[in-house]
Amino acid sequence: xxxxxxxxxxxxxxxxxxxxxxxxxxxxxxxxxxxxxxxxxxxxxxxxxxxxxxxxxxxxxxxxxxxxxxxxxxxxxxxxxxxxxxxxxxxxxxxxxxxxxxxxxxxxxxxxxxxxxxxxxxxxxxxxxxxxxxxxxxxxxxxxxxxxxxxxxxxxxxxxxxxxxxxxxxxxxxxxxxxxxxxxxxxxxxxxxxxxxxxxxxxxxxxxxxxxxxxxxxxxxxxxxxxxxxxxxxxxxxxxxxxxxxxxxxxxxxxxxxxxxxxxxxxxxxxxxxxxxxxxxxxxxxxxxxxxxxxxxxxxxxxxxxxxxxxxxxxxxxxxxxxxxxxxxxxxxxxxxxxxxxxxxxxxxxxxxxxxxxxxxxxxxxxxxxxxxxxxxxxxxxxxxxxxx
Ligand code: FAS
Ligand code: PHB
Numbered sequence: 177x178x179x180x181x182x183x184x185x186x187x188x189x190x191x192x193x194x195x196x197x198x199x200x201x202x203x204x205x206x207x208x209x210x211x212x213x214x215x216x217x218x219x220x221x222x223x224x225x226x227x228x229x230x231x232x233x234x235x236x237x238x239x240x241x242x243x244x245x246x247x248x249x250x251x252x253x254x255x256x257x258x259x260x261x262x263x264x265x266x267x268x269x270x271x272x273x274x275x276x277x278x279x280x281x282x283x284x285x286x287x288x289x290x291x292x293x294x295x296x297x298x299x300x301x302x303x304x305x306x307x308x309x310x311x312x313x314x315x316x317x318x319x320x321x322x323x324x325x326x327x328x329x330x331x332x333x334x335x336x337x338x339x340x341x342x343x344x345x346x347x348x349x350x351x352x353x354x355x356x357x358x359x360x361x362x363x364x365x366x367x368x369x370x371x372x373x374x375x376x377x378x379x380x381x382x383x384x385x386x387x388x389x390x391x392x393x394x395x396x397x398x399x400x401x402x403x404x405x406x407x408x409x410x411x412x413x414x415x416x417x418x419x420x421x422x423x424x425x426x427x428x429x430x431x432x433x434x435x436x437x438x439x440x441x442x443x444x445x446x447x448x449x450x451x452x453x454x455x456x457x458x459x460x461x462x463x464x465x466x467x468x469x470x471x472x473x474x475x476x477x478x479x480x481x482x483x484x485x486x487x488x489x490x491x492x493x494x495x496x497x498x499x500x501x502x503x504x505x506x507x508x509x510x511x512x513x514x515x516x517x518x519x520x521x522x523x524x525x526x527x528x529x530x531x532x533x534x535x536x537x538x539x540x541x542x543x544x545x546x547x548x549x550x551x552x553x554x555x556x557x558x559x560x561x562x563x564x565x
Contacts, residue, residue, distance in 0.1 A: 179205045179293075180492055182314045182328035184302055184341055186215055186295060188277060189460030189477040190334035191284035194293050195235050196485035202492055205326055206288065206295045207302055207316055215297070216285060219365060219437055221277040222388050222396055223248075223375075223471035225560030226270045228478045237283050244391065245275035251558070253545055254378040255538060259425050260545035261374070267552045270559035274375075276390045277474050299324075304331045304344050307456035329455065330488055334481070336461040337446070345453040355519070357443040357467060359383075359526050360403040364415055368395045368433025377469075377525055378423045379541055381534070384526045385422035386469075387430070395431065398468075400526050407440050443467040443522065445515055450504040451480075457503060459484050464511045469525060470518035475560055480507050482563060506564070517557040 181197055183190045186208035194204045208215060224232075224245070232238050249271045250262045264271050288295045298319040306312040314326040333341020346352070369392060376387040383400035390396050399418050401410075412435045419430050446465035451458040460477030483506055487499035524540050527533075544550045 177205065177324060178327040179203050180328065181330045181332055181488060182304075182312070182326045183207065183332045183334055184304065184314065185333070185335035185339055185460075185462070186285070186297070187334060187336055187460065187477070188280055188284065188474055189462070189481050190332065191281065191288060191295075192231070192235070192478060193332055193334060193459065193481040193485055194295075195237070195284065195287060196481065197488060198293055199235060200485070200489045200493070202489055204293045204332075206293065207299045207314065207326070208295065208297050209299055209302060210297065212285060212297050216278060216282050218281075219276070219278060219363075219439075221468070221471065221474035222274055222390060223475075224273040224275050224280070225475040226272065227482075227560050227563055228475050229273050231478055231482055232280070232283070237287055240279065240283055241273070241275050244279070245273045246389070246391070248272050248274055248374045250374050250555075252372065252374060252376040253541060254376055254423065254425070255541050256380065258545065259376065262544075262551050262555055264555045264559050267548070267555035268559055270555075272471070272559050274389055280474070302335075303340055304333065304456055307331060307344060308348070308454040310455065312455045329492060331456045332484065332488075333456055333458045333462045334460050334477075337465055339462055341456060341458055341462050342448050344456060345450065345458060346448065348453045351449050353445075353447045355445040357445075357522060357526070358403070358528065359400050360405065360443055361386075361441045361468065362399045362401045362405065362407070362410060362415065363439055363441060364397050364412075364435050365390065365437040366395045366397065366433045366435050367393065368431045369393055370395045371429065371431040376423060377521075379525050379527075379537060380422035381527065382418070382422055385419055387419075387423060395433070397430075401440060403442055405440055407438055410438065412438075441468070445519055447508070447511055447515060449508055451507050452500070452504045457484055457488075457500070459507070463507075464515065466515055466518035467522045468518075469522040470514065470520075470558065472514040472518050476511060476514050479510050479563055483507055510561070510563075513557075513561065521554075521558075
């Protein structure tokens with residue numbers, strides 16, 4: 177087998193990269209170790225930045241997004257007795273969109289299978305090789321159990337936090353930064369009409385809570401819990417009661433409904449540099465992880481592959497290496513900006529158990545809710561800084 181770009185991983189990063197390259201006449205093959213059903217069912221991100229929406233729309237993937245996505249012009253920040261609304265368009269001229277990652281992936285997979293480049297599910301033993309040469313390859317076993325070799329000009333490692341690509345880059349040197357937070361998120365999906373027009377990020381003495389959604393009839397809610405908590409110890413009733421407590425506001429209440437999914441998500445910040453080794457390039461969670469508080473993970477993956485697609489087109493069509501040579505530094509600049517913002521939102525909203533911290537957090541929240549300057553800084557980062565800024 178031969179292609180120009182061998183792509184490891186069919187998450188949003190790998191699938192969008194394949195699409196963006198195809199639109200520029202560059203062929204690719206996407207290798208995915210899970211099944212289509214598994215990939216499409218993974219419940220993850222929910223918020224799309226404007227540049228993500230613009231990129232998906234320009235790539236011909238915006239129809240369902242514009243029909244079913246919910247444009248949100250702000251968020252609510254809450255602490256006991258106060259729920260304050262940040263109006264993003266008036267603060268920074270941008271909004272965000274609620275459209276689940278599951279839906280983005282379904283749209284990408286459908287486009288790929290409808291005449292797009294090859295997408296091979298349920299492969300195994302995937303290993304990039306020869307990445308320090310101009311003719312790298314990817315060894316793998318296909319779904320039928322046959323050993324295969326994919327000869328390429330370039331390999332894209334979009335295989336997430338647990339894939340093989342980052343290790344291949346790190347073998348040649350590099351650095352990793354990691355911070356594990358002393359809390360986790362318990363998340364639920366519920367068939368319940370959201371009791372809020374826009375997301376509510378609530379600080380509370382008992383812990384952080386987030387009211388999000390997937391549609392006018394599906395709510396997505398999160399609770400800060402200790403990382404050692406087990407989901408089986410959290411009945412639906414206990415979850416709803418905790419949400420009621422932490423999001424309590426005079427004259428308002430959380431809408432309950434059947435819980436259709438619940439899980440506990442650890443929280444970490446992780447950055448691996450460089451995002452390149454020879455002809456192997458990393459993008460998305462393969463290179464970085466951010467705590468979900470800032471709704472950055474999926475959007476950062478989209479930003480990476482937007483830069484990478486431009487760089488690979490320049491390399492493979494114009495035979496120019498300037499953009500691939502600067503890709504890692506340019507991508508990492510945005511990665512660190514988003515890592516900082518995600519850390520800042522997380523640190524402001526999650527209880528550490530220390531009362532001095534609590535007073536600092538409340539002071540920061542009161543500042544953001546009373547100062548247009550402070551609110552603008554949150555709004556600009558949350559809605560996504562312009563690519564390349
Ligand atoms: P992904 O992990 O999505 O995709 C990588 C793909 O590579 C997967 O399909 C995987 O199966 C495949 N793969 C792995 N190893 C392979 C191998 N050896 N061979 C072939 N394929 C291989 N972000 C937010 O903004 N908000 C959130 O609320 C949020 N919640 C999250 C909850 C969870 C449980 C997780 C894990 C992440 C969450 N994220 C959230 C972050 C998430 O959305 C990621 O940023 C996003 O999936 C990044 O996309 P990719 O880089 O494509 O990585
Ligand atoms: C979600 O809807 O899954 C979501 C929304 C905002 C966040 C994190 C997750 O900050």
